[in-house]
């Protein structure tokens with residue numbers, strides 16, 4: 001696709017500029033306006049060595065290229081034009097179509113080998129045991145899975161981890177409450193009953209402060225490996241994991257390669273503490289062991305050990321990062337976690353740097369904002385946490401209702417309802433810059449007309465329906481000039497797909513891809529309204545059908561990377 005064309009131009013410019021092909025390839029860009037051509041070469045880098053003004057350099061280069069065009073050695077070029085400090089190249093339509101279709105033959109359309117031989121470890125959706133997942137985890141799951149797929153599209157080896165919150169003093173409370181009151185509950189709905197136990201503990205502890213001491217003692221027993229408490233803890237973890245699997249994998253199709261909870265790192269923390277001591281970083285403060293930061297960092301110290309000797313979340317994250325780097329061989333460590341943990345990750349990454357780990361700079365906190373629900377059933381005004389599951393079930397309910405009203409004879413209604421509902425929720429999330437809060441407005445999210453997931457899915461469905469009507473075998477390699485502006489625009493846009501994936505991963509911004517899919521849908525819609533397809537002269541018809549094949553494949557691939565399925569009909 002566009003990379004093939006860039007290579008072509010880089011090879012052409014290499015002898016004319018003496019710049020290495022690889023550098024040229026990187027500097028080639030998309031012209032600001034479609035009318036300017038397909039690829040622009042900014043000549044500014046040459047100004048110093050050539051001691052000449054950029055417009056002059058561009059004009060000279062254009063002339064040299066034109067000479068080559070005249071002798072017939074550049075059959076793929078339509079024209080070359082200098083424009084200020086840029087040299088703009090326009091390809092022959094047939095060439096564009098050819099490389100687009102070559103790109104589409106690959107089994108993984110748009111993928112690149114940029115990350116070859118490198119490993120990315122991504123932490124996402126990591127819920128806290130014994131608590132139902134809330135919308136924050138839903139966001140982490142959706143953003144994380146998309147970034148995971150994007151990393152995969154760049155050829156990285158990806159390890160997705162569920163960093164289960166399965167350790168900490170709250171387990172002392174739960175285990176104690178279970179021993180004391182467990183018999184009062186059936187655990188038919190274990191997550192509900194565990195929340196009830198937890199709430200009951202807090203209610204009772206308010207009346208009887210002794211309970212806190214009991215709980216602390218119980219957690220100590222757990223830390224010391226007491227078999228009885230450990231068994232209760234294990235049961236709680238298993239209940240929770242089952243529930244998370246149902247939601248993450250079952251409902252949302254979010255996958256992890258490893259579940260390594262915080263408990264996994266309990267025996268790896270002494271080494272961290274020893275190293276901190278050796279580096280003289282550990283200081284005593286109000287009975288606790290902490291790491292202080294330089295004043296310019298403007299951060300409170302990072303607590304490593306509490307005054308009672310217990311380790312905390314941050315200590316475990318230090319051990320975790322070292323494990324992900326040393327054992328999992330992660331070249332990049334990504335943490336998809338809400339923005340409320342920004343300070344935590346700044347502290348952890350800074351401590352790693354102070355410990356002398358060069359690789360601390362490869363750690364990235366990929367944060368995201370909050371959901372804001374408009375008035376209605378899920379309004380956050382009601383003051384409760386909105387649960388992961390409620391958002392998904394509500395979406396499925398609404399879509400099922402819409403299908404029942406508008407398209408009651410649809411086949412596989414249930415599957416389609418799930419696909420569209422999830423498509424709506426996921427797309428609505430990923431189309432926004434993740435750092436912003438997301439406005440949750442059901443009407444807009446589910447509309448097939450707006451900038452929504454269902455709109456993209458609907459475009460796919462439309463493409464598929466035209467292809468079914470066409471009924472004939474598709475030409476493997478269409479060749480003809482694109483006579484309409486709308487066709488040219490669409491082809492050019494489709495060719496950007498691989499660059500979009502690269503940019504989307506590099507910046508950890510799935511919204512770049514989501515926005516692109518909307519643009520493709522827009523261009524497709526213009527094309528579809530302007531260009532007659534079925535019933536045209538056979539060469540025109542088959543060429544336009546090929547455009548629909550290309551649009552369908554790229555939209556489906558893009559949606560798949562965002563973890564959205566495309567229904568056959570809707």
Ligand code: ARG
Nearest residue numbers: 123126127128163165317337
């Ligand atoms: N369990 C945490 C929470 O639900 C998120 C964990 C994120 N990952 C990490 N390595 N700290 O808030």
